[in-house]
Amino acid sequence: NWHLKENARDHHTSKFSSRELIVRRGQAFIVTFNGTEQPEQNLTFIAETGPKPSKLAKTQATFGISSTVSKESWSAVLQSTSSNSVSISISSPPNAVIGRYKLSVQSTSSGSSSPASLGTFVLLFNPWSSGDDVFMPNKAECEEYVLEEFGIIFAGNKNHINSFGWNFGQFQEDILSICLSMLDRSLNYRQDPATDVSHRNDPKYVGRVLSAMVNANDDRGVLLGNWSGNYEGGKSPSSWTGSGEILQNWKKSGFKPVRYGQCWVFAAVLTTVLRCLGIPTRTITNFSSAHDADGNLRVDEFYDASGNHLDRAADSIWNFHVWNESWFSRSDLGPSYSGWQVLDATPQEESGGIYQCGPASRNAIKEGDVDLDYDCPFVFAEVNADCMYWNYDPATGKKTLIFSKSTVIGQFISTKAVGRDDRVDVTNDYKYEEGSTKERDIFKKARKKLGLEDKFDPTAPTPQEIDQKPDISGKFKVAGPLEVGKDLNLILVLANLQSDAKTVRVNMTAWSTVYTRRPVHEIWKDSISVTLSPTEEKQFPIKIPYTEYQQQLTTDNMIQVTALCHVEGGIQVLVQRDITLDNPAIDIQILGEAKVNKEVDVEVVFTNPIDMEVMDCVLQVEGNDLLRGILEIDIPPLKASEKSSTKFKLIPFETGPKHLLVNFSCDKFADIKTFKMVNV
16 A cells, blocks of 8 residues: 555645655655564565666665664665554655656565565655755745646747746646656667666756757757747647647657747746656746857847848847746755756757756856856856847948947846746846946956957957947837737837938838747838938838738737938948737636536637638637646637637636636637636
8 A cells, every 4th residue: 555645645746646656755655565473574675766776876775674764865664563564654865866666575584585566656856855955945935836837938028028828737647757758768868778867866967858858859859949930730839838738749649749849838848847856947038038159148130231130140139038947956066056047948059969958057147157067158148148230231241330239138037926927027136237337247257257358259349340329319119009900000219319410311121020039021111211400309100001911920929120220421220129919818707616526617708809800710728627638619700800709618626726728829810828717
């Protein structure tokens, strides 16, 4: 008798839907079995994991019954005996290898009989135990970062942050087994199974291996990335609402990579897997995130004379990027680097020859200690790189610096609050205040540690180029709603900063982009000639009708507007703005009270806001403890301004606050998401 209920309650594993014992390391669990009269004299237990269990590798333990629990090794303490059964309390050390174990018992009195198998159990990390590397003293944080299955992911851009719900579903059926098979399908395991398993006591190791396994690069991992804007042959990244479906699909297909993921999907799946294994983990969104491909803490962007953003640099500045933080101590670096560690499963740059990233200590990033393991320079650049904007002439290959900025990158770094559906800003945990001397000193320290201070860089702008001052300034102002289905109205504001008149030729473009700011389709272009009197400010209204951008929009609903201003006798001025358009709203109502095992009606209402018909309407619904799997409902086409009401039934099977996630798609609107808290 594995005492599944009692052990699960004591080990915070009651949410797993499994008939196998699941316990956490460094803590005792009870087993009862039919036994002998005097067990303490003659019972030996064997716990072993992996393909080649060995005492030396700490993947096998042999232990008899003792009077006290050992902190250093596996131990068994007699709880009670009756005429025909014996109850034993078994404890593992707080640094035991995690994974699936086989437990056997041998009676030494009966000569050399072979051990009898008692069955298998799974051992996980234990954030509730002070001896564990992942120990998290705050209980509310353990609840959120290990046991909470609902999350909120932040997206959009720095001018306009939006968010959507996600179902991590780490306790859904079969997810734990899939997480363990991810470890067994890693390159490390394939190369040397026994050594790989022996390292699974270390959250640093497990986190790094899984950051590689969540992407399909190198190892046929879980998700195939696609940033093209064309998602044929798979599901568009923005259509997923939870990790369960992705992990189940990966297993069902015989472990073929699931199509398609983008950064928040990689990060959400890694959150699921690490929470499932017991490592406290959360998703982090960084706005204006640098992808520094060449490791010089600088990102270069190129524009042609017409103001088109050229897709020619390996470097880029993403509107947002989502990664993970996991909580564990860094015995390899020292106590000041313990706590939150950055892991990133999005395949951006290779590390150690494969696409993996982290763990990078967040404290090391803040202090500019970029020489520490793992991948600190890349993460440091994501939040700190300087930006250079260049004019590039494809005919001659000549590039001219337009301007450079050191305060653009790494803004509004966001995560979900503990126990609430709110945004918390953690920017100050990544860097000192932007523009402060301390922040610039740290940047210099990082450059020095990377050997960039003394190295001549032929691609860098000259000090003269950096110091040149523009004659005019410009900005795009929003004039009207930013909604899919409505015309986009902007105002270009140009101001003459000098005391003599200036003539300016302005070349303007608007492109639809993916959230990485990669241009996909040209939407609009125009050019104007302007004369500005001394210190004059002029406004130029711009209107891009819905009919012009509707066909070109990607599922990210993002448009980049650029004005390249050629000032006669002066330097060029680049004005640009990234626009994120909001989808129309969708509304969920719970009709009546939600009770366990009782039907309750849910109504979803959507009104078509545009003056044309929308077709191919599909509603996708999921929610842990509210319904099993994913509900898909086809909705008939909606005429202009028509309202649709869709009703369906739920039968909740657990009490407490639960989240229902809804995703609505049609031919004109991609992936309108919302969620509703349901008190069962």
